Amino acid sequence: MKLETLIVSDNQDIQNGIIGKIKELINYKNLEPGDKLPSERMLSEKFGVTRSNVRDAIQKLEFYGLLKSIPQSGTFVANIGVIAMNGMIDDILRLETPDFKSLVETRILLELKTVRLAALRRTDEDLKNIETALNDYKQKVLSGQDAVQEDLLFHLAIAKASGNSTMNTFMLTITPQIIMNFEKYHVCDKNQAVLGIKEHTDIFEAIKNQDSKMAKQKMKDHFSVLYQYCYNVK
Numbered sequence: 001m002k003l004e005t006l007i008v009s010d011n012q013d014i015q016n017g018i019i020g021k022i023k024e025l026i027n028y029k030n031l032e033p034g035d036k037l038p039s040e041r042m043l044s045e046k047f048g049v050t051r052s053n054v055r056d057a058i059q060k061l062e063f064y065g066l067l068k069s070i071p072q073s074g075t076f077v078a079n080i081g082v083i084a085m086n087g088m089i090d091d092i093l094r095l096e097t098p099d100f101k102s103l104v105e106t107r108i109l110l111e112l113k114t115v116r117l118a119a120l121r122r123t124d125e126d127l128k129n130i131e132t133a134l135n136d137y138k139q140k141v142l143s144g145q146d147a148v149q150e151d152l153l154f155h156l157a158i159a160k161a162s163g164n165s166t167m168n169t170f171m172l173t174i175t176p177q178i179i180m181n182f183e184k185y186h187v188c189d190k191n192q193a194v195l196g197i198k199e200h201t202d203i204f205e206a207i208k209n210q211d212s213k214m215a216k217q218k219m220k221d222h223f224s225v226l227y228q229y230c231y232n233v234k
Helices: 003-028 040-047 051-063 082-094 100-121 124-142 148-161 165-185 190-208 212-230
Strands: 067-070 074-077
Touching: 003 040, 003 051, 003 082, 040 051, 051 067, 051 082, 100 124, 100 148, 100 165, 100 190, 100 212, 124 148, 124 190, 148 165, 148 190, 190 212
Parallel strands: none
Antiparallel strands: 067 074
């Protein structure tokens, strides 16, 4: 097992332990929606962990809408019932790190939606950002360099152009894990990367022409090889 895998696993265990203790604290103190949690410093001392560990756990609970942090004010319990909160925290603690196949499936589902919305809603500034990402990808590929990050930045630019902040957040959330898996499984070989230039260009042109149907089809074509590949990963 690689060192980075062990580190991720250890961090996950620490984070889940803190989340479980925050749940116990909320229940023990009978905290209601809108009640304030102790400070990060106090929680780190109480739980015997670093403030950074506490911050990561709080951010994760914020992501799922269970806590809300307000600058200079503190962290507060979200406006949901205790039963619902306990159930959601239990679900969060049961979550496993997504495998490559799950990441690919999630990404495809998201991007078929975001590219259609991007074609309908994109602004001139969005178009410029997508084109810049496309050119950066071309430059890296044609110079024989790894272009995984530039590839994903192109797709993130499309997600931003969709005008849907939730979809954009989901894309930003899964992107780091996708990059690590792409590098691990060597998904983007040279031939596929060169073909990607044309596929990215076709997607860009469809968005530029505000042809949502064509944009979705071109994105679907673009993912066909990746989708088949992920089912061959052991």
